[in-house]
Amino acid sequence: MTMQTLAILGTGLIGGSLARAARANGVAGRVVGVEHDPAHAGRALALGIIDELSPLTGPAVARADIVVACTPVDRIAGQLQAVAACCRPGTLLTDVGSTKLSIVRAVEEGLPPGVLFVGSHPLAGSDKSGPEHAGPNLFAGRVVVLTPTARTDPDTIRQATAFWQALGARVRSMSPEDHDRAVALTSHLPHLLASALAGMLPETLTDLAATGFRDMTRLAAGDAALWTSIFADNRAFLLESLRGFGATLDEFRAALESDEAARIAELLERGERGRGRLDWEA
Amino acid sequence: MTMQTLAILGTGLIGGSLARAARANGVAGRVVGVEHDPAHAGRALALGIIDELSPLTGPAVARADIVVACTPVDRIAGQLQAVAACCRPGTLLTDVGSTKLSIVRAVEEGLPPGVLFVGSHPLAGSDKSGPEHAGPNLFAGRVVVLTPTARTDPDTIRQATAFWQALGARVRSMSPEDHDRAVALTSHLPHLLASALAGMLPETLTDLAATGFRDMTRLAAGDAALWTSIFADNRAFLLESLRGFGATLDEFRAALESDEAARIAELLERGERGRGRLDWEA
Numbered sequence: 001m002t003m004q005t006l007a008i009l010g011t012g013l014i015g016g017s018l019a020r021a022a023r024a025n026g027v028a029g030r031v032v033g034v035e036h037d038p039a040h041a042g043r044a045l046a047l048g049i050i051d052e053l054s055p056l057t058g059p060a061v062a063r064a065d066i067v068v069a070c071t072p073v074d075r076i077a078g079q080l081q082a083v084a085a086c087c088r089p090g091t092l093l094t095d096v097g098s099t100k101l102s103i104v105r106a107v108e109e110g111l112p113p114g115v116l117f118v119g120s121h122p123l124a125g126s127d128k129s130g131p132e133h134a135g136p137n138l139f140a141g142r143v144v145v146l147t148p149t150a151r152t153d154p155d156t157i158r159q160a161t162a163f164w165q166a167l168g169a170r171v172r173s174m175s176p177e178d179h180d181r182a183v184a185l186t187s188h189l190p191h192l193l194a195s196a197l198a199g200m201l202p203e204t205l206t207d208l209a210a211t212g213f214r215d216m217t218r219l220a221a222g223d224a225a226l227w228t229s230i231f232a233d234n235r236a237f238l239l240e241s242l243r244g245f246g247a248t249l250d251e252f253r254a255a256l257e258s259d260e261a262a263r264i265a266e267l268l269e270r271g272e273r274g275r276g277r278l279d280w281e282a
Numbered sequence: 283m284t285m286q287t288l289a290i291l292g293t294g295l296i297g298g299s300l301a302r303a304a305r306a307n308g309v310a311g312r313v314v315g316v317e318h319d320p321a322h323a324g325r326a327l328a329l330g331i332i333d334e335l336s337p338l339t340g341p342a343v344a345r346a347d348i349v350v351a352c353t354p355v356d357r358i359a360g361q362l363q364a365v366a367a368c369c370r371p372g373t374l375l376t377d378v379g380s381t382k383l384s385i386v387r388a389v390e391e392g393l394p395p396g397v398l399f400v401g402s403h404p405l406a407g408s409d410k411s412g413p414e415h416a417g418p419n420l421f422a423g424r425v426v427v428l429t430p431t432a433r434t435d436p437d438t439i440r441q442a443t444a445f446w447q448a449l450g451a452r453v454r455s456m457s458p459e460d461h462d463r464a465v466a467l468t469s470h471l472p473h474l475l476a477s478a479l480a481g482m483l484p485e486t487l488t489d490l491a492a493t494g495f496r497d498m499t500r501l502a503a504g505d506a507a508l509w510t511s512i513f514a515d516n517r518a519f520l521l522e523s524l525r526g527f528g529a530t531l532d533e534f535r536a537a538l539e540s541d542e543a544a545r546i547a548e549l550l551e552r553g554e555r556g557r558g559r560l561d562w563e564a
Contacts, residue, residue, distance in 0.1 A: 123492045143489050172489065185482065186490045190498040193475055195553025196530040200467065201560070207425050207454065208468045209560055210405045215497050216472040220557040224550035231546050235538045242535055246528075248478040253524055256517045264513050268506035271477025275502040277488055278480070278495075 007032040007064035009056065009079050011044035013126055014096050015070030016134025019049045021167040024136035032060045034079075044131040062086045066163060068120075069095035074229040077106035080117070089114025092159050096122055098183060099233040100147040100176040108151055116156040119147040119176060121183070122169060127221070140168035147176040184237035189245060191227060192238070194219035289314040289346035291338065291361050293326035295408055296378050297352030298416025301331045303449040306418035314342045316361075326413040344368045348445060350402075351377035356511040359388035362399070371396025374441050378404055380465060381515040382429040382458040390433055398438040401429040401458060403465070404451060409503070422450035429458040466519035471527060473509060474520070476501035 006028035008015040015033070022028035033050030035041035044050045054060035056079060061067060067083050069076040076095045084093060084107065093115065097103050100119045107117050124142040126133060144164040148157050161171045174182070198220035201209060209217075231238055248267075255263035288310035290297040297315070304310035315332030317323035326332045336342035338361060343349060349365050351358040358377045366375060366389065375397065379385050382401045389399050406424040408415060426446040430439050443453045456464070480502035483491060491499075513520055530549075537545035 123490065125493075143492075145490070170489075182487050182490050186487060186495045187492070190479065190494050192531075192534055193479065194494075194498060194557075195550050196527060196534060197472065197475065198554075198556035198560070199549070199552035200526060200530060201556050203559060205464050205468060206559055207452075208405065208427070208464050210425075210469070211407075212472050212476075212501050213468045214560060215500050216476060217553075217557045217560065218497050219494050220550075220553035222554075224547055224554050227550050228543055228547040231538065231550075232541065232543050235541065239535065239538050242531065242538070244482060245478060246531065248482060249474075249524065249528065252474055252478060253521065256513065256521050256524070259514065259517060261510055261514050265506055265510040267481070268477050268502075268509050268513075270481040271499075271502035272480075272504075272506050274480035274483050275476075275499045277485060278483070278491055278499065 004028075005030045005032060005060075005064045005066075007034065007054070007061045007067040007083075008050070009034045009067065009069040009076075009083070010071035011035040011040050011050060011131050012070065013129045013131070013133050014122075014124075014138070015068070016044060016047075016049045016131035017124075017136070017138035018068055018070060018096070018167075019044075020134055020136040021139055025166050025168070027163065027166045032064055034061060040131055047131055047134075049131050049134060057082050057086045062088065064091065066092045066094070069093075069097070072226055072229055073097045073099050073103065073233050077103045080107045081110055084111055084115050084117070087115060091115055092156065092163070093117040094120045094160055094163075096120060098187065098230055099180055100145075101180045102233055104147055104149060104176045108149065116153065116159065118152050118156050118160045119179075120160060120164065121145045121147070121179065122164070124169075137168070139164070142169050144169040144171050145179050146171055146173045147179045148173060149176065180234050181237045181240065184234055184241040185244075188230060188234055188238045189241040191219045191222065192231070192242065193245070195227075286310075287312045287314060287342075287346045287348075289316065289336070289343045289349040289365075290332070291316045291349065291351040291358075291365070292353035293317040293322050293332060293413050294352065295411045295413070295415050296404075296406075296420070297350070298326060298329075298331045298413035299406075299418070299420035300350055300352060300378070300449075301326075302416050302418040303421055307448050307450070309445065309448045310348075314346055316343060322413055329413055329416075331413050331416060339364050339368045344370065346373065348374045348376070351375075351379070354508055354511055355379045355381050355385065355515050359385045362389045363392055366393055366397050366399070369397060373397055374438065374445070375399040376402045376442055376445075378402060380469065380512055382427075382461045384515055386429055386431060386458045390431065398435065398441065400434050400438050400442045401461075402442060402446065403427045403429070403461065404446070406451075419450070421446070424451050426451040426453050427461050428453055428455045429461045430455060431458065462516050463519045463522065466516055466523040467526075470512060470516055470520045471523040473501045473504065474513070474524070475527070477509075 198217035404426040480499035
């Protein structure tokens, strides 16, 4: 695939990396950036990540071939709706939001005829942020989940798949519901657990918190405001995961209360097997 | 301090590292090893980690100046009781068990007059095991918790402190109860959570488990049999930690169910602050 113009909404780490990856892989000749933070915008221009800065509904975005929203999950739907209303037929819209159901529903709702849209979620990130940390290899070898619905045209899926594959990603499709249920378990629940655990440690015991505790609380350092939006957006599935996790904790509790070593061993072995499958995939 | 003979019970990663560290720091001229696994014993001798292999109650152990039990927590007390019954007055006994209350109670119970004992827990380890991975720097800069009781002689504490400090460790004292309650929170609960989470992941979703999920389940790869002993030994305090954690999860659940973004943010910020204190100490 070769493309004339890519518009990125948000020029932070993800948007910036997307621009760099698209350029490095020859899929974008020109990159337009939309960025409300003047400091970010200035750096993205100075670093050559974007060629041009544009208002969200400016002509440069309206003429883009592909528009990718790389802003926080609570802003994506509104931005894509605004772009959809002014772009040309045949423009491909997508996003990188880590929740999909509410975004996909909102954008599909008012999608003008001929404008293509499918949700995306690249499983890629960094503990750094800002355009200065953007790199062209952020998506290489990573999984990108596409979330088509019954309303998604097969050609839209093909175009979005080709776009992400050109950046080196592996593409997997599932419904927005299945996606949100899956990431509630693989991403949002772990974040919640890390946060709950980190919040329990009294200051007097910080020197007893060794590698294991540090591994288990690393996620808790993530930006609280950003994660509040994600949790709020995916709260139904997160609650479902939390209930499942609570049931597993209850099994451990019962085994400990009745001092059943064999049952404790069984539960720990289940965890060991689960973790073993993961390493196999790594 | 200078010492004639160190006896290590168990010549695996911890015992082997202890021997190497004691030699490297000039605190042991001679190291006697007790090891029931012939393969481990052979390697420990071949690698020069121990000078001599001895039965648990053999004369070489009975003549040692300091005896450190580096075996799994469910074997430590029995071994130290056996050594205590045959060693000379003035011998210092200690251990590296990651739980302390049951070990300390059992060993103090029948301690012959003149034999010195205090429990130790070095917060040091590795995901590797066996004497071939033992190194002299395992304890350098690490915290070692000593767990004296009302029955512990101050001179015993001084000797044990000097021993661990000579290996480069930072020594902290607390009661066996306080220790076990603390590690239930900082070590055993994290292990339980990692295991519970790893056990929940369906095989169909392994490719969606990114860095965060991997961090949060790394501990689950630990040896299930070893951790069953630790959980069984510390089950009262582990249950206490689990109840505390359950209460925190309930707070998250209530905030999610009632869709209170401000409350979710507050809980996430508490985790962020807790994790922040930890980095400060690192």
